[in-house]
Amino acid sequence: MPFTTKAALESHIEQLKKRPQGSRIFVCCGLGCLAKNSRKVYERFVELVKEGHFQVQVDTLEEERSNPAPTGCMGLCEAGPLVMIEPQGILYLRVKPEDAEKIMERTLGKGEVIEDLVYTENRGEEVQRWPLMKDVPFYRKQEKIVLRNCGCIDPESLDEYLEQDGYLALAQAVTGMTPDEVIGMITKSGLRGRGGGGFPTGRKWQFARVVKSDRKYVICNADEGDPGAFMDRSVAEGDPHSVLEGIALAGYAIGAREGYIYVRAEYPLAVRRLKKAIQDAQDAGFLGTHIMGSGFSFDVKVKEGAGAFVCGEETALIASIEGKRGMPNPRPPFPAHRGLFGKPTIINNVETLANVPAIIHRGAEWFRGFGTLNSPGTKTFALSGRIENTGLAEVPMGITLRELVFEVGGGIQGGKQFKAVQIGGPSGGCLTEQHLDLTVDYDSLCSAGAIMGSGGLVVLDVDTCIVELARFFMSFTQDESCGKCVPCREGTKHMLKILQNIVDGRSKLDEMALLEEAAQVVKDASLCGLGKTAPNPVLTTLQYFKDEYIAHVLDKVCPAHVCVSMKEYLIDPEKCKACGKCARVCPVDCIAGRPKVPYVIDQEKCIKCGSCFEVCPFDAVMVDWRKRSDEQQSA
């Protein structure tokens, strides 16, 4: 039954909130946990409930709350599968199907905490346990606006979204605010685009609002191309209605009737969830004609990408929705004037849009209570790489990198030494130890040569080779360059070749200058953001890790022991029994020897395949990393 008035929605929400709040089991079925078998955990709970081990609360309303409830990502993916027990908010980690019964009996039945399953910190002798989610160090500094429902509702249930005051913002806007008031509120909140650029959202909407046109469009950018990021996916999968509500609000603000969500090809679950949410929202009257009895009508469609990073760029994305090759076009004209099908269009990121209903519902002042003056609100980050707590975190802007990496992130895996964070993906840069006290906001990251980016944050330790990482990004952008403009197409190839030479130990010092020069050209002359930002990973690493480049170029040494070309296989004459096994497996015949005389590897010919190392029965083959001349002296 569709809601036709705001009052009807409000009374429904009130009823939902009055449902008995008994114990409830939430099982994380976000991608990270699913990959760790959380589906089995969930199914086990379902079985137990069916067998009657646990009295499920019976609701007075038509739709029963699912219990156990499968949820989107709860954040601490590293320790998945996660299970949360309400109302206490107990968080269990690494839950196995066979733990389900124990949890039912002890926690739900007797209110006990199962110590083995809670977050534990070992500080020497002292063992510290944190049974409640809110106390776990990973969550302590987080503020959840975008992820407000992610991990604590069943994403496939509309009622659960409604229970969290869902669609109230939309009802409020279409029945009681003018589009200009909506834009005014977003402008006042200071919300900036979370897709990377940080452009003020209110201003973008205003541009499209003032253009006169019979049709306008809203596009939600869920292309999430940064190869080390999964924030948008988690929101789309874990709380799809918040994205829909944001899109509808944007549509109302600019005067559009139609919206599109452009989802990355690799995210099939997000596509399914969004489609279901659209259907449910239509059935309930939150999408369609005369929403909440107002004059506003709006529909949303999902379009799947087909695997091209450049399609995250606005004009390329538009071309792709139109069924063409996703190649960027020069701006102006900006999409706000001439976008999809030649009509005024705004494009916003998933996270940006998920903020919108919260702002409209709770007010601009409330939003400004988080973050900094110029970057209000929060930012979600996908923490990954060599960090303890890999996962999804939402922190207030203005937090320091140190807090983010060492408190939220729990520091470096295995207590190793921190080396750098890569922030902003292939368009971003590497920041080092000296930047750890930098605050996370648009302006301060920019001043250090990095960017906020969309939220990928990859932590690197001393075992990561910075030069190889720069090569990795360059090979990514080179591969993804659409080829439309020469500086990007040819420049990235040229840069990649130089970087490849460096890691292969075939470069000379003057090539470093060439690399910098090429970087500058690509940056200045490329047509779209892909080319313009592609040199950033190289430029920041050249700036902060010049030593490491020089070690590769001059000494042919990889200080992180990563670049294979700088590794040598040697045969220890003491241990070699001259059995000849290594010579027989060497694919390039570069091991020579005779019976009774230790074998020797010809370093010029060796391709470092490691076969000899594997096969030697006497451990006579050794791996040796070349050392820098200064290290050799001090050693």
Add this chain to the structure above:
Amino acid sequence: MAVANEETVLSRRFEKVNTVLEKYGRNPLNLIQVLQEVQAEYRYLPEEILTYVATALGISPSFVYGVATFYAQFSLEPKGKHIIRVCDGTACHVRGSMKVLEVVREQLGLRGEDITTPDLLFTVETVACIGACALAPALMVDEEVYGQMDQEKIENLIEEMIEKEKGGDQ
């Protein structure tokens, strides 16, 4: 006989394409969706189907070909029944994705430039991020994601898949 057989195969092919075309209202704006569904059906985009789609949508074959070659998701070569996508996004890269790729390929006996096994059972590709960065290094088999891969897990996974395929044949 052989010719007749081929013809029935072809017409059956186009029948499925027609269903997809109808579903998308023969609208060129839906070209990408059409190609996606056609590929889901045949596991690749045979040339004659590209031409057929072009004619049916009233656009030039070179436009269709241009779109099909632009997007990484489309393949003009037959692919294996199962697609293994080894993630080489940033997070996986710094946690050893290249080693994962090496082991997967070795397990399947893929050499040189080959990406598909001769029996057309497996195709191995790399992909930049499948959104499971927290579980790096990760890989995807068809739509299923596997995280925190190491040599042993990969070996078991692939052995299991081969086992299953062989079992299914008999």
